[in-house]
Amino acid sequence: MTPLAGRGVGIGWRPEIAGFVAQLPGLRFVEVVAESVPHRGHGEPHPALAELAGAGVAVVPHGVKLSLGGAEPVDPHRVEHLAHCARVLRAPLVSEHIAYVRAGGLEAGHLLPVPRSRAAVAAIAANVARTTAELDVPLALEPIAALFDWPDDELTEAQFLTEVLDRTDALLLLDIANVYANARNRGTDPLALLAELPLDRVAYVHVAGGSERGGHYHDTHTDPVPVEVLELLRELCDRTRPPALLLERDGDYPPAAALRADLDAISHASGYPVIT
Amino acid sequence: MTAEGWRDELARRQEELVRALVGGGALPGGFNPRDVGATRDALLRKRAGEVARVWPRLATSVGPGRWAAEFGAWAAGRPPQGSLRDGWDYARAHPPTGAAVLELAERELLWSYDSSSAPRPRRGLGLRRVDGVFLVRFRGRIHRWSR
Numbered sequence: 001m002t003p004l005a006g007r008g009v010g011i012g013w014r015p016e017i018a019g020f021v022a023q024l025p026g027l028r029f030v031e032v033v034a035e036s037v038p039h040r041g042h043g044e045p046h047p048a049l050a051e052l053a054g055a056g057v058a059v060v061p062h063g064v065k066l067s068l069g070g071a072e073p074v075d076p077h078r079v080e081h082l083a084h085c086a087r088v089l090r091a092p093l094v095s096e097h098i099a100y101v102r103a104g105g106l107e108a109g110h111l112l113p114v115p116r117s118r119a120a121v122a123a124i125a126a127n128v129a130r131t132t133a134e135l136d137v138p139l140a141l142e143p144i145a146a147l148f149d150w151p152d153d154e155l156t157e158a159q160f161l162t163e164v165l166d167r168t169d170a171l172l173l174l175d176i177a178n179v180y181a182n183a184r185n186r187g188t189d190p191l192a193l194l195a196e197l198p199l200d201r202v203a204y205v206h207v208a209g210g211s212e213r214g215g216h217y218h219d220t221h222t223d224p225v226p227v228e229v230l231e232l233l234r235e236l237c238d239r240t241r242p243p244a245l246l247l248e249r250d251g252d253y254p255p256a257a258a259l260r261a262d263l264d265a266i267s268h269a270s271g272y273p274v275i276t
Numbered sequence: 277m278t279a280e281g282w283r284d285e286l287a288r289r290q291e292e293l294v295r296a297l298v299g300g301g302a303l304p305g306g307f308n309p310r311d312v313g314a315t316r317d318a319l320l321r322k323r324a325g326e327v328a329r330v331w332p333r334l335a336t337s338v339g340p341g342r343w344a345a346e347f348g349a350w351a352a353g354r355p356p357q358g359s360l361r362d363g364w365d366y367a368r369a370h371p372p373t374g375a376a377v378l379e380l381a382e383r384e385l386l387w388s389y390d391s392s393s394a395p396r397p398r399r400g401l402g403l404r405r406v407d408g409v410f411l412v413r414f415r416g417r418i419h420r421w422s423r
Contacts, residue, residue, distance in 0.1 A: 070287075070290060071283050071284070071286040071287035071290055072287060100290055102294065103287065103290040103291040103293075103294045104287070104290075104291030104294065104295070106291065106294045106295060106298060106299055106355050107298070107355065107356050107358075108294050108297055108298055108319065108356075109298065109319050109322060109323050109326075109356045110318070110319055110322055112290075112293070112294070112297070112315075114286075114290075115286070115289070117286075118282075119282035119283065119285070119286045120286060122279065122282070122283070123283060123286055146315070147311045147312075147314045147315045147318070148307060148308055148311035148312050148314075148315055149308075149311075150306075150307070151305070151306025151307055152306065185311075213314075214314060214317075215310075215314075216311070216314050218318060251325065
């Protein structure tokens with residue numbers, strides 16, 4: 001059975017909204033940015049997180065700086081930290097991105113797309129193997145939103161993602177806002193991608209807000225979830241029942257009523273119980 | 277090409293692209309300049325926001341709504357060194373005014389930073405006087421006295 005089966009709607013835990021999250025009556029699932037959890041020997045996770053975990057809420061460490069898509073091998077210390085997060089938070093799984101964040105000693109500061117090539121699939125598979133060797137729980141991989149593509153992609157996005165999942169045994173963390181953003185920016189059909197992805201591998205779904213800027217749709221995580229993303233989420237839930245869905249908000253935190261509205265909208269779109 | 281050959285080629289191209297995005301490098305051939313440019317600008321905005329969280333008084337000292345543009349103009353082409361160092365380097369290049377003077381002075385008193393490697397905590401007792409405020413470093417913390 002998939003690790004988050006029936007956990008329903010959750011929210012990305014951030015210290016700025018810890019009070020709001022702690023008071024959600026129906027909450028059974030949160031995510032925490034793995035890099036924000038203290039390293040082993042340097043302190044304990046935030047007490048509010050420990051309290052949630054103790055109350056039976058699933059806490060999923062979500063890494064953002066492992067650089068699984070880098071041609072360079074992943075840093076063993078970062079892998080060890082991800083495994084440490086899973087242990088101290090008693091996580092049922094961990095997640096990371098199909099992306100790279102550094103190369104040749106330069107930090108990009110955010111998730112960058114990899115070419116959709118067989119060489120990149122091989123690099124990711126090798127890095128995922130290095131990572132899962134240290135993990136006691138399953139790993140879910142998240143395809144990212146990107147404003148550009150590499151010039152000489154050999155595979156379609158669906159072929160590329162399917163190949164990565166086939167080569168790694170990983171689960172899929174499907175970010176529906178990323179699917180929307182990429183399709184809108186590329187001028188492609190998001191439903192065509194959903195039709196080709198192995199939806200039976202979905203561990204959970206990310207939902208987030210974004211906004212238009214300079215002709216591109218940016219997946220900002222600082223805006224309300226647009227109606228178009230909720231519409232696409234509804235289409236996804238017509239095709240499969242995701243085990244769980246998570247709202248990501250990463251700044252410009254709005255009043256509690258606005259966060260509740262986004263969470264309720266995800267419940268309505270997915271058919272899971274309202275948690276607010 | 278061998279598997280190692282493909283991997284080296286991927287590593288080279290990934291580095292070339294990161295350099296174009298954050299290190300002032302040329303755009304590699306074949307990429308859409310407008311799309312990569314939008315990514316470069318988005319990276320700068322994100323970085324400015326992260327530095328503002330670590331250097332809140334420095335960020336407000338440049339004027340309301342000005343930080344992302346001011347910091348972005350300076351940071352473009354300078355590879356990120358982490359928010360602590362990025363804000364520090366910016367502050368040294370643009371000596372701050374107002375409350376940001378104290379913010380920088382406190383950091384200078386707590387850490388030794390040579391502008392080229394990670395700041396290291398200073399040990400022992402330290403004292404500095406800034407704008408009529410005495411700053412004392414004791415056991416790794418700053419204590420303030422003003423007359």
